Amino acid sequence: MEKWVVSAKRADFEQLANKFGIDPVIARLIRNRDQITDREIDRYLHGKLTELHSWKLLKDMDRLLDILEEKIREQKKIRIIGDYDIDGVCSTYILLQGLKRAGAVADVDIPDRMKDGYGISFELINLAKEAGADTIITCDNGISAIEQIAYAKELGMTVLVTDHHEIPYEEQADGSIRTFLPKADAIVNPKQEDCPYPFKGICGGMVAFKVICGLYDRLGISVKETEKLLPFAAIATVGDVMDLTDENRILVREGLRRLQNPENEGLKALIRVNNLENREITAYHIGFVIGPCMNASGRLSTAKRALRLLLSEDTGEAAVLAEDLKALNDSRKDMTAKGVEQAVEQVEHTELLQDRVLVIYLPDCHESLAGIIAGRIRERYTRPAFVLTKGTEGVKGSGRSIEAYHMFQELVKCKDLLTKFGGHPMAAGLSLPEENVELFRKKLNENCTLTPEDMVEKIVIDVPMPMSYVTIPLVRQLSQLEPFGKGNTKPVFAQKKIRFADCRIFGKNRNVVKMQGKDEAGFSADCIWFGDGDAFLEKIREKEYWDVIYYPSINAFRGRESLEMVIQNIR
Template sequence: MEKWVVTAKKADFQGIGRKYGIDPVIARIIRNRDITGDEAIEEYLNGTLADIPSWKLLKDIDKAVEIISGKIDAGTKMRIIGDYDIDGVTATYILLKGFKRLGANVDTYIPDRVADGYGIHDHLIKKAMEDGIDTIVTCDNGISASSQITYAKELGMTVVVTDHHEVPFTDTEEGRTYILPPADAIINPKQADCTYPNKNICGAVVAMKLVFALYEKYRLPEEEKEDFLEPAAIATVGDIMDLQGENRILVKEGLARLPFTKNKGLKALIRAIGLEDQKITSYDIGFRLGPCINASGRLDTAMRSLALLQSEDEEEAAKLAGDLKALNDSRKALTEKGTEKAYKLIESSNLKNDRVMVVFLPECHESLAGIIAGRIREKYHKPTFVLTRGEKSLKGSGRSTENYSMYEELVKCDSLLVQYGGHPMAAGLSIEEENVEKFRQTLNDNCTLTEEDMIPKIVIDVPMPISYINEELVEQLSILEPFGKGNTKPLFAQKNLRVLKVGIYGKTQNTVKLQLRDPSGAVMDGLYWGEAKEFADFARSHETISVTYYPRINSYMGRESLQIVIQNYC
């Protein structure tokens, strides 16, 4: 069951449309994204890199620049410790490229998902000490590593943390206390006393800010900073950051450059997945490019993705890109198998009655837990944790709904967990097997979600008759891109569309094409992808249907026509 709701935020849409030369429908969508006031609307429509906040607003960045520049000048051995996901790999690449450009004596280590686990651990610090490393710089991790960084400091090492995850905290009767690691400098916009206005940048963007600061200290040409926009954009989309303000500008700029990238590895990967000579969208990063970069950290080693980004040889880049695509294809097959197992387990047990789902799939590869959790969340519209059997304990990943802060709920289960970290919408954890049932029970006992909260809401931007659609409106919709979390693709709706023709097409018979007429007499083609037979049967058995849709211009054999892509129906 779905609940369709229309966003009804007020503004002078006609006035905004006249002022900015846009259709009132576009003005309404912008208002629905909470973009209000001339300054915000201007930035949304025409924002550039000049509108991005200065790195100088990040707490401790001056301190980090002094530490790192001193180490660079002295030739001191440094090691970057990143993470094995898309954000961690790109953040590692950014720091490594930036530091090497400045002549640093630096290497890197990305932890192995299975052998090492997430983030910085005592054995990695010990290994760094044995390798003669003086300074560790973390990226996309470190904020939760208080005991490990204490160990590094006891060994006499310098530690700089760059991260974007939630700062650990404890809640007492006196209030909330935040726990920061004893690093020499901590760059993380989520620190309570950090003045950086955008708290939702990814780890790669934090790393990029540090490189920008170092480049300015060493007076490098401004245009060299552009080298980092593409990986920062990929990480922002891949780590599902809100595409608002700075993030939206960065992604827009990165996407514009990707088809012409000078990075041989990215160029090879774009070619391998069939995106060469095409416009690349945020969807392509999220569902085609990004998963290939993530795949090596899931099923092999993330160092392979890092090698791709660093590759200077076209033949090597092509081989690495092919390997990553093959790994991702394998990952997709394993994900389908694991997801089906999860559905069967849920439907055959009491798990389906829980408001927070904890699903234990012992044989599932731990790297797939987060993807499967996301699938379960989409199907049941409930926060979901998927646990798998790791080498020392169970490991798990969670994916949440908008009204449930996953990280804060994990804090309440602190005594049951070996390790945890994350965001409101996603989290990772380790837990002993004997604590799983207590963990599930505690999460559900603490859960305040209502039945209403668990009904999926279809949020409609504009109820709009298909007779209103024209080519100019469809073209104007592109100025709202890139779409993603925090700047969703607009959704339109119309009731009482008469079905004139219905047909099922496609190699796998998964496409429905139909002809629709609205009450004014306007006729337009519609497309539906998904459960084709089910939808076709529904359309044939009803005189009129109501749909949500997105309009587009269809180009075929040199002819263009307007059509709608149907998302939901009733």
């Protein structure tokens, strides 16, 4: 089931259109994205790199840079410890390239997802010590490693934390919150309570980028040189699904511009192997093509393979490494599809179908795929979903949620059944003894307060707009709203009572339908549908008129441009 609702935020759209030289529809879309003041709208449309927030606003940054400068002067060995996801790999790359350019003796270690688990571990600290490292700097992890960092300090090491995750906390008996910070020599994380940094929604790659901006500034290295690192901070931001608002929007837009023709051999090879050469690379391609290839190495092998690709300076080597990552991702896709199939089978043929919170146990599933499968199940059933797998030490799993269900808070209520858990409103990770799986499922559902209304997918329509209003200049203006992603979603347009005629199916998989969409006034537009062509044709034979959700695009064929409406939903 779907519920269509129209976004009804008010403003003087004509006046805004005149002031900013845009169509009133574009003004309405910008207002729907909560850009209200003239300053916000101008920054949204024309934000420049000079408007990124200064690194100087991050708490403890000066202290961290003092220490780094001293270590570089004394040529002390610095070990960077990153994380195995796309944000972790990119932030590791940014720190390594930046520190080396600044003359540091630096190397890298990244945890193994299966062996080490997330973040800095006792073993990684021992390995750093044995290798003669004087200093550890973390990126995209470290804020919750209280015991591990205390151990590194006991060994006499300097520890610097750069991270963006939530500060660990505990609720006290009186309802107050007590936070915990590791005893590191310096911590740079915008989520610290007294950090004056104005925008908290940056990823680990962006925090690392700010560290290098500060270091270059201190050492008199040209600010131009930080621009080489922009594409990596942009990939990390999109890959870690941060909101594309505020400075993230500026950063990703500028990073994408440089990704059209990257200097980095590894990125060039990854773009080539995914057939994206000579195509405009968008945030979509990072999120669904390039990013998953980089993530696959941390899921099914070691994230060091993705880092090696980014560090490669040889075209031939980069091509081989990129082929490897693509092959890994293809096998990850096959394994995911199989896992989703088994999960659906379980839901459809057991009492799970009656549950409002789905807990699916797939003992043989690769544990790194649990989160992806949970996400697909959540989309299919519009319910919170946990997928659990059998690990060496009990059961491990991941959950993905819907807006009305705060996953982390619900796990807190079940903490007596869990050995370990962490997360936020929309996603979580957990481990528990196998004998508690069924109890966990029961307790989550007993505590659940979701109503049928909560479990209906809402589609928010930005503008009810007749197709006859669309022009090629309007579609061109829509590109000013990019990059699209979380926090800046692709606009949604709708029109009532459309009749489809002249339908033709194309593609070897019969997954493209081209047709004419005619409205009540007799206006006709070229329309296209992507998906199961035969099922679509069967559906539209059911009745004459349909309400449609669509997105206008420009079809360029043999040098001629024409409008084409991409049909996304019908009812």
